[in-house]
Amino acid sequence: MINKSYDYKSIFEKAKSVDIQDIENMSIKVIEKIKIGFIGGRTIDEEIQSDYSLPVSSKKVYGNNKWDKSINETLKLQVYENMYIKSCNDGRVKKIDNDKLGNYILIDHGKGIESKYYNLSDIYVNVGQSVEKDETIGEIRGDTVEPKTFYFEILYMGKTQDVYSYMVT
CATH class of the missing domain: 1.20.5 (Single alpha-helices involved in coiled-coils or other helix-helix interfaces)
Structure with missing residues (x-):
């Protein structure tokens, strides 16, 4: 029934x-x-958590700067002083371009994982170039009066991942 x-x-x-x-x-x-x-092996989350690093600091607070997570899972950092931006892992520069968040670098790390670094003042790499983990790839010029915002994303299969909880300590 x-x-x-x-x-x-x-x-x-x-x-x-x-x-x-x-x-x-x-x-x-x-x-x-x-x-x-x-x-066998590790999940993408486990791989990112163990093998990847933040491009400027592994702390939520860096001097006067503090990591924050925006609504779309992009990490953002207010920059009050000049900072060198480093690759979060080994990879190859896939794209350099400019959009609403400023100049950016997209690095392909293989296995469907990419990282994106936005609002850069200077870019020190070229498309097709291989980069190593912690290699300086660009710079953002901070300002104590009007700080710039640096944005960082990890993407898996083109979708932004929520990495705040395990990349920012």
């Missing part, structure tokens, strides 16, 4: 509150764990 007294309005409201991005991210993590179960 089928119960026909469903509260469709509450089910519809619950369905509207589901974030498709969260479902996609959870699905990717499940697929990663299944893959690792078959072939």
Whole structure:
């Protein structure tokens, strides 16, 4: 016997509150764990957590500067003094361009992992160039009166990852 007294309005409201991005991210993590179960190794999260570093400091607070996480998972840092920006891991420079967040570098680290460094004052690398972890790739000129904002992202398969919790200590 089928119960026909469903509260469709509450089910519809619950369905509207589901974030498709969260479902996609959870699905990717499940697929990663299944893959690792078959072939061994580490998940992308584990690899980023253990092998990657922040491009300027591994602390939430750096002098007067403080890391912050924006809504779209991009890490941002107010810069009050000149800072050299370093590659977070070995890779190859895939793209150098300018967009609404300023001059940026995109580095391909393999396995679908990329890093993006925004709002750079100077860029010291070229497209196609290989870079090593902690190699200086650019500079941002800070200002004590009007600080600049440096933005940093890690992408997996083109999607920005939430790395704040394990990259910023």
